Amino acid sequence: MFFSNIHERIRFIFIISVIILIAIIIKVFYIQVFAYEKLNTLAESLWSRELPIKADRGLIVDRNGEILATNITTVSLVVVPGQIDNPEQVAKDLSTILKTDYQDMLKHVTKSTSIERIHPEGRALSYEIADKIDALGYDGVYLLKESKRYYPYETVLSHALGYVGIDNQGLSGLELYYDSYLTGSDGAIKYFSDGKGNKLELTEVYVAPTSGITLQLTIDINLQLAIENELDNAISKYDPKQALIVAMNPNTGEILGMASRPNFDSNNYQDYKTEIINRNLPIWMTYEPGSTFKIITLSAALEEQTINLFKDTFTDTGSINVDGATIHCWKSGGHGTQTMLEVVENSCNPGFVKIGQTLGTETLMNYIDKYGFGDKTGIDLNGESTGILFNVGDMGPVELATTSFGQGISVTPIQQVRAVSAAINGGKLYNPYIVGSFLESETNSLIKKNEPQMVRQVISEETSSLVRYALESVVANGSGKNAYIENYRVGGKTGTAQKVENGSYLDGNYILSFMGFLPADDPKIVVYVAIDNPKGVTQYGGVVSAPIARNVMLSAIDILNIEPSKDGMAKEYTWLDKKYSILPNVVGMSKEEASKVLKNYKIEYSGTGKTIIYQSPQADYYVAEGETIKLLLG
């Protein structure tokens, strides 16, 4: 055929063409199926733009969920310089409303940037000011909603809570320590934009911001409020230089309350001096602990059995000579001959020098070490101090003697609370902590828990029970009487420490302290009170600090539901004290019989009848003489 050659070649070209077409189809298939993921991701990132949405900071709540730190919405000023027609006029009006410098404002509104934040004077504006700015109606002047940290209890627990900066970043206290937990992850509105940056009417992806984690503290706000209240009273009564109270659960190390004076309002921390806002006294302050430290010496001697609390005696002449140095007792003339228990009750310094001598330097320092002095307690707060101890090798008899009753060493309040807790809880040293749980912000479900951390067994259970007995006796019979609570078992130890400045003791300048716990047979709470340089009062811890600790413990009875007990030691009375005695049972008696039995009390009858069917208070409680007893007749 004439055309056959041509036809053959045309068919050949057709086949080649089909092959080319198939190659193209394969390539498309490859792009759309195999490279799909990669290209789609790349393309998404090309198309999508993000508008950030700030995440809420995590809340801080007390052990019962009461909010201590939260977020409120505020208004911030933002300008878009490119949209402002008359920068001079805008700057003038804004600076007038915000009461700031005109030149600064002009710089803001003329800055060559797409969006300018008026920082910091335009942040967290009041609604009044925001309204005024809004009323100007200028183009390019915007008010943005922002989240601001708010502490509803203001000054309460301020040192522990800390505060945040203008960008909601934690700057101190728990806000700083747990900043990474409290800071949420910002969300965004992801929208698709065209090649010129305009928003496209396509699906928006809303990435919700994740709020920070909620911190649930071990603090009980009611107890904290009681503590704050006691400190306020102490300030107005004694005008001390500083004051602090720490309450801890001795069996776990949970801080139940802590506060100090001077304090500040976390909402307005800028208004306070840095040394006020930076010094969280319960963990920062270091000082000679004074007599509360005798608990440590006592427990060591009891554990080592170098003394017998009931049989050994010590005769105090008012001073003791140690290696040529004379150490005086606080009571001039001395306490005379005492059992060791009385040495503790009287807080007799020469007696404790003696106890220290029975232990020897190395043993005593070993116990001080095991009780955790000279080490940070590891509490979850910043700014903790270490304290200073004597170096064992450099200690002579005098250093041993003074250490025995709490002088010449330097400790922090939290170290003492931790150590005394171990001495009375059965000998277990627990690290204190203030955050109990980490909760998911929306559901409040538990993410993580801070468990009690036992460091070591310092003394035995038996020794600890002896220490409790001795300290209950201090409150019932000794220097701690002012902390006595009727029908409850309170243990404690007073402290009066002379302050040291530039290496010498200051005259008439004391830190008066009291370490109390309750109930004495099974402690649920340890309360430590320290008042620095109170004025116009006898400089004894038993006078100033013990009643404060008593009030805190009274509050704790209700808050922690501590049951009354009838097994406590009776208080030894002086002529000054009201006399308390055990109330007899009069139920079932006749009116006449009852009035005879209750001759030391006022009686208030109610109801009609001959026989008493109910009495208030109930029998067997300690009741002050002269109090009113209500009797129901029937």
Next chain:
Amino acid sequence: MIYSASSIWATFKYNDAFKYVRQQTIFFFLGIVVMLFVSKINLQFLKKKANLILIICFLLLILVLIPGIGTVRNGSRSWFGIGGLGIQPSEFAKIGLIIFVSKYLAHNQKNMRDVKKGALPIFIIIGLFFLLIMLEPDFGTAMVMVLTLIALIFASGLKISFFIKLGILGLLGIIGLIIAAPYRMARIISFLNPWSDPLGSGYQIIQSLYAIGPGGLLGQGFLNSRQKHFYLPEPQTDFIFSIISEEFGFLGVLIVCGFFCFIFYRMLMIALKSNDLFQKYLAFGLAFGIFIQAALNLAVVVGLIPVTGVTLPFFSYGGSSLLISMISIGLVLNVSKK
């Protein structure tokens, strides 16, 4: 399809989403009329006037190069601006050459076995036209034209060895062109690795891949392309296939390829059935012209070959391109009637 691809740009440039669609519709109906007309003209008359047509095309190609007469669009002086419309003489020259070469081949069928007597004169003419179009420059159209004519000459039965030599020569020529205009090198590099210069020479191909890739098997749906939103430049012309892939996915790609395969096959069947040598060559040349242009466009868009700048016949926006395609179809229809 043009509406979907062009509306965003049209709105942006002319504030009229239907701007390109309206123009293309006008050309489409004009094209139908021209196609019907062309399908009825006497092909013998066309054969007789082939030389005249070629000379007119040649003169137009020279005219368009003169500043003031030809207008510059997208960096090429290849347009006659008439009102708002543009006409590319190179498109018409393509048809003119196909007609001329078909006639030449039909007359010199016996000489075609001899390279010097048969092929050389025609190559000189083709080379001249190629040169003129390259001066505009319009590399894409020149490529389509040369490849079509080579295929036509190949079909005529010229020795295979000649085409091998020609291939080597063409390769050398491409190298020469690259040396003459370094931007072509950038295009080749960007073809091999588009991400080497994502904002410059690799930009178009990356944007094209961003359109095709997310299309997936079934596409984003009609009108839902994202790449047409100012990412892909001129989505209604050279890169309309990207938008088709994006909106209709792999299925759409198969349909478009199937369409071209089908019309190519139909036109070749017409060529094979024709008893007149001139008409046979003519039908084949026109068929191949459409097909190779489509194939080149698709290969560019999917990243198989460097960016050349050819439109997709029937799909891309462009008056003269559509008109030429319609004329080609008309002529082939004419052939089929005999």
